[in-house]
Amino acid sequence: MKSFEEIFGLRRALITGGLGFLGSTLAERLVQLGCEVTVVDSLIPEYGGNLFNVAGFEQKIRVNVSDVRDEHSMKYLVRNQDYLFNLAGQTSHMDSMRRPVSDLEINCHAQLSILEACREVNPEIKIIFASTRQLYGRPDYLPVDEKHLLRPVDVNGVNKMAGEGYHILYNNVYGIRACALRLTNTYGPRMRIKDARQTFLGIWIRQVIQNQPFEVWGGEQLRDFTYADDCVDAMLLAAASEKANGRIYNLGGCEVVNLAKLAEMLVQANRGGEFEVKTFPPDRKQIDIGDYYSDWGLIGEELGWSPRISLSEGLELSVGFYKKNLSHYL
């Protein structure tokens, strides 16, 4: 079996959402593997793009500021790429309810345009699409595997479901190799912590290291968490394998904890801090899904992936990163 250096070295990869949390983590890894990386990002202030995310290796990548909704720039950018890591998306559930049409434009329309561009100018490209466990909605059973019905509970979930659907369809009908990873709560250095737009864990981390008490809504809900580097591993494995074509894989975490326990672990990682357990605000309650954790056995079996970074280690690494770099994420 070839090493990642042999697979990705001297190849070309385009990362949409490449200045975001996962996009930039992936970009750094690909650069280390000798890959020629272009990142595309809209740098819309409410989203996850942040130039500091590529600080230290910005000279080794090409940064193209544009929006995935810009069909012309996308059609230019996908040319001559070997890989497309398609991570750009509107990810805020509340924003998707307030501005459903913007969410549709980014998570559906732009995805279709990108696939059409690949079909027209680069059908040999291999695409990894970042999907989400949000598609499942409230689980019928746990852990949730890929056979679980999709019943999204917000506009974002419906639109991401369509975005994922297009990718699998273009793989099956046109042979444009594509697969989807359904990410669960992914966390780590570089995530947005200014507010709860990407994940509640972001704002918790910011508040705990600023010595402010953070709010835990509910507290009993079970979740699993994927550390960013583990998620990047999954993306590379999927990109490297022809077996992944047309496949949909759940990602997941090393352990399952409830949110109150997670809060305690975060306080421990920070060596101090306070939180308050509160009841759900009504607008969140409506789209709350109760317990969720995933069965990631399929990607384990087919691609050999498993999460490696334990939750306590991941939280330590995250807290350490933000303590050092806080000003760049406020």
Added chain:
Amino acid sequence: MKSFEEIFGLRRALITGGLGFLGSTLAERLVQLGCEVTVVDSLIPEYGGNLFNVAGFEQKIRVNVSDVRDEHSMKYLVRNQDYLFNLAGQTSHMDSMRRPVSDLEINCHAQLSILEACREVNPEIKIIFASTRQLYGRPDYLPVDEKHLLRPVDVNGVNKMAGEGYHILYNNVYGIRACALRLTNTYGPRMRIKDARQTFLGIWIRQVIQNQPFEVWGGEQLRDFTYADDCVDAMLLAAASEKANGRIYNLGGCEVVNLAKLAEMLVQANRGGEFEVKTFPPDRKQIDIGDYYSDWGLIGEELGWSPRISLSEGLELSVGFYKKNLSHYL
């Protein structure tokens, strides 16, 4: 239990796609029940709208020519309606592959705009959404029930999946009562027979009554068929029942036949005709789903629906209608 006359009499219903095959059949029925009906239709020549479909009762309804993509007209039209039968859609699978963005605009974007309009100006409305078995893709098992995974095999299927998702979501999150019926091969008087855009059965009927041999692709595939009046019954039952809110129901047919047998039955209904069994053209083969027939037990159990018109009777009625009215459908 109240009769349909008591439920729909003197109430107001808006039907999108109301000059089309099912929309006009439903409109006629609602008029007979004493309902005040407005039909909206874009009359785009490639779609199913046809003014002849309302011939004989056009004075008893209000016809509004506009496109569901026109947010302003839709926001005006949904005001003060008790029911919205939301049937407008791009339904051609091949068209959705050739012009995926148009399909998205009609089957996703417009659906979201309509729901947003209802939320803003008429949250008390009750919505029946015409979905499709196309969402299931190639079945894992037969008959297909609503627990089957959705794996659409064309852009149309992905977009309709999103359109259905929005309706269920707006029911669950905003309390805008909505449900979805997953239609299978629906046929009968008023369907488009000019070409195979709505259903292959349309072009078969046209050719058989014009004494031309028609082409059967494959021939072995099993299917079930719903006669238009049975489908309209299901829509009325769903509109009349609060139990239907947030629900998704399969429709189906009285019997399951393969396409070669269907062709024979059509020739019999026509008292003559010829057909030729051919292998699938490559572009259709890619999106062919093999055998499909549905388990419609859920709507049977919850709303008391069952198909009543046998396939032979439905074919006789259809052939009779088109023999009489052929010129209006060419």
